[in-house]
Amino acid sequence: MAAFLAYPELRHPFEAKPIHAEGSTSVLYQGRQITLTETGSGTDSNQSLLINSEDLKRINGFELKPEGACYADMCIPLTNKLQVTQEGKQWFDLTAFADLLEQPYVFDAESNVWSFSEIPAKRDNMMVNGLAPDFEIPDRQGNVIRMTDLKGKKALIVTWSSW
Amino acid sequence: MPVWQQVYEEINDPDFVILCVAEDTGGEAVAGPIFDAANATYIQIVDTNHIISSAFNFVNVPSAAWVDEEGRIVRIDEGTYAKVHELRDETRSITFGNDVYTPALRDWVEKGSNSEYVQSIETVTGNIRALSFEQQKADAAFRLANLFRDHGLTEKAEHYWNLTQTLNPESINFFRQNLTLSEEGSAGETFMTRRGEYESQKKDYYRPLDMDS
Numbered sequence: 001m002a003a004f005l006a007y008p009e010l011r012h013p014f015e016a017k018p019i020h021a022e023g024s025t026s027v028l029y030q031g032r033q034i035t036l037t038e039t040g041s042g043t044d045s046n047q048s049l050l051i052n053s054e055d056l057k058r059i060n061g062f063e064l065k066p067e068g069a070c071y072a073d074m075c076i077p078l079t080n081k082l083q084v085t086q087e088g089k090q091w092f093d094l095t096a097f098a099d100l101l102e103q104p105y106v107f108d109a110e111s112n113v114w115s116f117s118e119i120p121a122k123r124d125n126m127m128v129n130g131l132a133p134d135f136e137i138p139d140r141q142g143n144v145i146r147m148t149d150l151k152g153k154k155a156l157i158v159t160w161s162s163w
Numbered sequence: 164m165p166v167w168q169q170v171y172e173e174i175n176d177p178d179f180v181i182l183c184v185a186e187d188t189g190g191e192a193v194a195g196p197i198f199d200a201a202n203a204t205y206i207q208i209v210d211t212n213h214i215i216s217s218a219f220n221f222v223n224v225p226s227a228a229w230v231d232e233e234g235r236i237v238r239i240d241e242g243t244y245a246k247v248h249e250l251r252d253e254t255r256s257i258t259f260g261n262d263v264y265t266p267a268l269r270d271w272v273e274k275g276s277n278s279e280y281v282q283s284i285e286t287v288t289g290n291i292r293a294l295s296f297e298q299q300k301a302d303a304a305f306r307l308a309n310l311f312r313d314h315g316l317t318e319k320a321e322h323y324w325n326l327t328q329t330l331n332p333e334s335i336n337f338f339r340q341n342l343t344l345s346e347e348g349s350a351g352e353t354f355m356t357r358r359g360e361y362e363s364q365k366k367d368y369y370r371p372l373d374m375d376s
Contacts, residue, residue: 005343005348005349005350006343006344006345006346006347006348006349006351007189007193007343007344007348008344008345008346010188010189010192010193010344011312011344011345012312012315012317012320014312014313014314014315015315016314016315016316017314017315018314019310019314026310028303028306028307028310030214031210031212031214031306033310102296104296104297104299104300104302104303105300105303106300106303106304106307106323106326108307108311108319108323110319111311111316111319113307113310115303115304115306115307115310116303117217117299117300117301117302117303118217118218118299118302120299123218126219126236126291127288127291127293128288129284129288130235130236130284130287130288130291131234131235131236132228132230132234132235132236133218133219134218135214135215135218137208137210137214137215138208139206139207139208140191140195140198140207140208140209141207145182145206145208147230147234148234150180150182150230150234151232151233151234152178152232153178153179153180153232154176154178154179154180154229154230154231154232154271154272154275155179155180155181155182155229155230156179156180156181156182156227156228156229156268157182157184157215157219157227157228157229157230158167158181158182158183158184158225158226158227158243159184159185159186159210159215159216159221159224159225159226159227160183160184160185160186160224160225161185161186161187161194161224161336161339161340161343162185162187162189162193162194162197162343163186163187163224163339163340163342163343163349163350
């Protein structure tokens, strides 16, 4: 059954093109690419990603409030590890936040792209209470499908592949 | 996915939906025509980044979750075939699937929480795979690889696809998506060797279907 379901021509079908404008940084999260024009790198050079706190929400949905960085009913208290001041400018340390939440990430320094896995705390409701996890993904017609939109219906969520 | 379309039409309940999620790395070019040929009317998603699969901690296809009206998972992570399938070419044939899953699904849609196929919260949470930090990190590496592929950066894509498999060697999804993009394909010698390891070590290739057949 040689070459059964083989698509070697699709391995690298694309022409080289820039990931983002020169000098930008990209964050990958939940299948989205968020491009940031202004970031800092911390004192340990390439090991930290410092962002403007206004950018936090469009990255992972968390918002800074007096009680902390909050998402739904979860608030993470802000410490001076998360809020960093450099030369008078205040940053939010996204990598320190990820470390605190045990959220894995991978960084490619050459292209300046940080890729983040899901935040484990966002999944506690599934792991502990058996509630379906939130997700947001476009269907083939371009409609955004969210788990919460399916409330009131029974759903079979089935993955497949031509593999 | 003509078989799921048939099931969807047979069940024909306005309060029942199917989300059919294709994980093909070939994306729309590969999965789109298959959906179209099935005249699919359920929700069709092409998910090259395996967003849905990682949301539910699936490691193989086909896998599924049943989610009720309140958003509770009532079954999860089973080898999800709608019928018995047979694939053949000149030299061999492979049979897989079962004929109990679809009747069970229909029973649940009709009876809801009174269906004998609805599992307890304890059973459901016990059936959700626990992934290590490294395994979760594989998702980040995989999406980075896909970004590089989309931008024509071949060597970087290869590097991070390899890292993905190093971080999560248990994922058959990551293993096979990569094989599909090779000359030997997804069911060549490399796959058969891996599959043989599962059999010789008596490991489950899918979580066994917990239904009487």
